[in-house]
Amino acid sequence: MKTLRQRYSVPLTIMMLVVAFLCVFPIIWLILSSFKQPNELFSYPLHLFSADPTLVHYQNILDDGFMRYVYNSFFLAIVGTLITLAISSLCGYALAIYRNELKYVNFVFGIFLLGTLIPGETLTIPQVSVISALGLYNNIFGVILPVVTSTTGIFLFRQSYMSLPSSFVEAARIDGANEAKIFTRVMMPLQTSSFVTLTIFSFMWRWNDYLLPMLVLSDQDNFTIQVAIRNYIGTTRIDWSSVISSSVVSMIPVIIIFVILQKYIIGGISAGGVKA
Amino acid sequence: MRIKHSSLKHTKAFWLFVTPSLALFTIFFLVPFVLSIFFSFTDYDGWKTMNFVGLNNYKAVLKDSYFWDAIGRTLVYTVFSLPFRVFLPLIIAVFACSRKVAMKGFIRTLIYIPVLLSSLVVGVTINWMFSTEYGLVNYIIQSLGFQPLDWALNSKLATFVISFASNWSSLGFNMILYIGGIKSISGEMYEAAEIDGSSPLQTFLRITLPLLAPTTFLVFFLSSINLLKEYAVVQGITQGGPGVRTVFIIQYIITSGFSQMQYGYGSAISFIIAIFFAIIAFLQFKLSNKGGENV
Amino acid sequence: MRKAFSVIAVLLVSVMLFASGAGEAESSDTLQVMLTSEPGEGDSLFTMLQKWADESGVQLDTLIIPDDDQLQRFPLMAKNGDLPDLIVTTRLTRLYPDEFEDLGDVIDISIFEPQALTIISEDYNTTANYCLPYEFTITNVFYNKTAFEKAGIEPPTVEDPWTLEEFRENAQILQEKGGVRYGIAMDGSRARYDNLMYLYGGSMVEKEGDSFAVTVNGPGSVAALEMFVEWNNSVMPKAVWAGGTSDNPSDYFTNGLVGIFFSGSWNYNPYTQNIKDFEWGVIPSPVGPDGSRSAILGGTGFAVPKEAENKELAYDFLTWFYEEEHFQEFLNLDKGLSSLKDIIYEPSDEKIASDYAVMQAEAANVQDAFNIDESSMWRNYYDNEYRDALRQAVYGDLTPQEALDGFAKRLADKSGWSLKYTV
Secondary structure (H helix, E strand, O other), rough: OOOOOEEEHHHHHHHHHHHHHHHHHHHHHHHHHHHOOHHOOOOOOOOOOOOOOHHHHHHHHEEEEOOHHHHHHHHHHHHHHHHHHHHHHHHHHHHHHHOOOOHHHHHHHHHHHHHHHEEEHHHHHHHHHHHHHHHOOOOHHHHHHOOOOOOOHHHHHHHHHOOOHHHHHHHHHHHOOOOHHHHHHHHHHHHHHHHHHHHHHHHHHHHOOOHHHHHOOOHHHHHOOHHHHHHHHEEEEEEEEHHHEEEEEEHHHHHHHHHHHOOOOOOOOOOOOOOO | OHHHHHHHHHHHHHHHHHHHHHHHHHHHHHHHHHHHHHOOOOOOOOOOOOOOOOOHHHHHHHHHHHHHHHHHHHHHHHHHHHHHHHHHHHHHHHHHHHHOOOOOHHHHHHHHHHHHHHHHOOOOOOOOOOOOOHHHHHHHHHOOOOOOOOOOOOOHHHHHHHHHHHHHHHHHHHHHHHHHHHOOHHHHHHHHHHHOOOHHHHHHHHHHHOHHHHHHHHHHHHHHHHHHOOHHHHHEEEEEEOOOOOHHHHHHHHOHHHHHHHHHHHHHHHHHHHHHHHHHHHHHHOOOHHHHOOO | HHHHHHHHHHHHHHHHHHHHHHHOOOOOOOEEEEEOOOOOOOOOOHHHHHHHHHHOOOEEEEEEEEHHHHHHHHHHOOOOOOOOOOEEEEEEHHHHHHHHHOOHHHHHHHEHHHHHHHHOOOEEEEEEOOOEEEEEEEEEEEEHHHHHHOOOOOOOOOOOOEHHHHHHHHHHHHHHHHEEEEEEEOOOHHHHHHHHHHOOOOEEEEEEEEEEOOOOOOOHHHHHHHHHHHHHHHOOOOOHHHHOOOOHHHHHHHOOOEEEEEEEEEHHHHHHHHOOOOOOOEEEEOEEOOOOOOOOOOEEEEEOOOOOOHHHHHHHHHHHHHHHHHHHHHHHHOOOOOOOOOOOOOOOOEEEEEHHHHHHHHHHHOOHHHHHHHHHHHHHHHHHHHHHOOOOOOOOOOHHHHHHHHHHHHHHHHOOOEEOOOO
């Protein structure tokens, strides 16, 4: 048998590096622009680097109290993600483990799948009615609780628990462990990679949420980064200076979290993966 | 055979595990969905007026030529964007898994980064690149001695920019799905192919492509629904222009219904669209038995 | 894994404690003000608000909600009993008059310029005054003086204004010799186009007994749109009005790309601060085919919601703001038209004074047709659809006649008004 050659092809590698670079280039361009003087933003010829770099655009948004919005976005993303992890892992587990035992399991699963078919944007107004009725208007939990149920998360956990041999559960049952214990002691610890994957996704979704926060939060102190960006974009006059700097600030946390945790998902979402 | 006692216990455990998700899903998704169906039979203005108007909203929608135009545009957009959405990440995933490519982790990370941006920021970034007057792309085109392109004034170019933005911000995610699929194909198959002297293209066509069919279906399914639902990117880039050439269906619902306090009308279109999406999803599953088994 | 969870749990609890500590109770000496955009440095209204707050020891709490988002968010805020004390708005009182206090009881309304009061309050169906004007604006035309000189064009004067044809011809010359990319640009607000419509004798509606008749597809309106489409195809940045870009044409002007910019008096003050690379000024608006003129008034006002918590504070501020000394101070910062009868802005700078005179002269050009259109409040029925019809005509998907016929029919169907010109 021929040994597998580990020789890299230089042209192929360069080609892929170019593709990868093109993918991040628009972002790099935005970041470089954010350090330009206000009049450089709109003057030809365009230059990659500013002749006279400035932090004035960042100073502007800081003066508008941007750190408060950053804090709120973190709160929303962290709390939302923790709740999503907790309830999706429970739900996905139950849908996987009991699927052959109880008749209505797949019916319950079908109800969750319905969620992917209806465009969320069209439901926001009745959603806000429900949020108000529950007294969650202008409350950060009013924008967290409605979105923490994630069909993707449930799906992810269901698939990965399905891939574990059912003998694990049977053996634990024979040992006399109750169902809750089987979940927390036996099954859950085997799912690190699903937890990490969903952490990345969920953090990103919550960090980037904007329609519901815009409608539900009515106090400047409760605004999130995305609502602030939306306000800078405004409706008739776009404030490019603040839009660019606030957009750049908004990217940093998700990119950092992704780079730290990426080894868990960048290898590909296998074992059933994210399916809905 | 299980004894009845333990089965009951499992029923209880099942519901305990499922309840948090199911309760939140019911309160914040199913109830609003039912409410929205109810609104669709009224002239609700979001606040003060709510009279029952029977099927009037539905009649008005079906008679509205702007609605049908928006549906038509949405379908055309979806059909033209779908091949890029499905095959581009596949090709990139194959190379990003190739033994011949170095720095794979780095390359994958970079390709994935645009996925992390919010739709607002995607709009901002792409606008900044493609703006007719101040955009970098036109500047480069001009520097090379060509006429700048009127991105905003040619409906095909405007649609292209939207499609580009949408594909750009989803490429990494679909690539990751494919990489997962490719990794689950046994390495022995590739070794066998190599020993047989199969060319890389033959290997791709005979092994990778057929064995990836379930993943391809998944990407196809998710992408078509997401393309039909395209809204935030359009809003960020063209706001439906030039004319109304890039007003897709969700945008139509929002501008003609919700942003003008016509919730009854908007809800009626939403409900029609939800049914329409469900039919498309159902057909896709019917056409692909493999996908059907997966779900 | 367990360890990670406990760390996360501790973090979560501390974050939540911090968050609840930061939550503030609305105290009785905080005035919550809703603005439409983040007040930049030197924002005239915000400066006055701060000054008042400092003098009276009141806390200010601002809430920024862009104009278009107000429509969705105001009802939600009202339903949840969560309204600010003072709202800066252009149209909420028109849409929801029942929600606001009659400010005629607080401020003596005879101090206001009657036109400002009518246009900004839009209280056409009532004798109450739900909205008090503060920023009073008028459409006007800016020009790039440097480009004019380069092209050898003498700008028009108040005594000798240009006709539409002259605007069109000189725009062409500016593009060829003036070093600008676009002879003319108009900002995306519909009022800029509406001026052309009035110049051609067109209108949205006409009075018909107690009601109205839709006239938007009449010969005047169609002729205006035809001319507008031609301008867009030859001397204007077409993408702005065809609607495919989010570029702001005002940026085009301040960056020297445009020779003549149709906009409004609210831009004057920012331009004095931002335009450094070329000379600029104000010229009179065009003369229509039959010698007619047109200008559109607009502006922004204050409203106080009935359900607001600290209404008294809002009243205190309003009383203070409209005192002669304070309003004069505001006006000097704002450099705009005055919404009060007896207080005017008198620029000391000679250039500003002459520009100001040109802008003020526009006020005589407001047409009755505009006032009637406003009083019909047609925008309560359809608004986005009219903009879309204009976009389609400019883009070329519909002829001007088709676009306006289509909109006229929709407006008539929805409002129940008759169609003056059959479709």
